[in-house]
Amino acid sequence: MATVLLVEDDPVNARVFDKVLRRRGGFEVFHSQNVEQILQLAQGHEVDVILLDVSLSQSTFRGEAVDGIRIAQLLKEDPKSNPIPIILVTAHAMRGDREAFLAQSGADGYIAKPVVDHEDMVNQVRKVLPQSSQKP
Numbered sequence: 001m002a003t004v005l006l007v008e009d010d011p012v013n014a015r016v017f018d019k020v021l022r023r024r025g026g027f028e029v030f031h032s033q034n035v036e037q038i039l040q041l042a043q044g045h046e047v048d049v050i051l052l053d054v055s056l057s058q059s060t061f062r063g064e065a066v067d068g069i070r071i072a073q074l075l076k077e078d079p080k081s082n083p084i085p086i087i088l089v090t091a092h093a094m095r096g097d098r099e100a101f102l103a104q105s106g107a108d109g110y111i112a113k114p115v116v117d118h119e120d121m122v123n124q125v126r127k128v129l130p131q132s133s134q135k136p
Contacts, residue, residue: 072105
């Protein structure tokens with residue numbers, strides 16, 4: 001069973017995403033906003049994919065506030081965590097946001113909030129998963 005690391009600061013969104021990923025996707029879900037923990041889990045390959053909110057209000061790294069773009073950059077800069085697919089999840093859905101955020105972050109995918117098509121969200125997660133992590 002594949003494990004999804006959910007990095008989301010809104011408790012309602014976190015609950016909804018957790019339920020959808022578990023029930024519809026059959027994924028194991030771990031939730032964290034702690035940047036040190038996120039990096040550690042990714043570097044240790046304890047997660048198979050990361051769903052990362054772009055606008056995080058409470059996350060800090062080395063004493064500075066960081067958003068999802070910066071966390072994605074940190075993950076992609078490190079050879080240990082670089083292979084793990086990252087999907088940005090954001091309410092920023094204006095024309096051009098998707099391309100700009102993907103280019104800035106190095107992320108592998110983008111889901112706009114609010115998520116209305118839960119099956120599509122699950123399919124996007126499955127699409128970026130390494131074949132060895134796919135559910136039979």
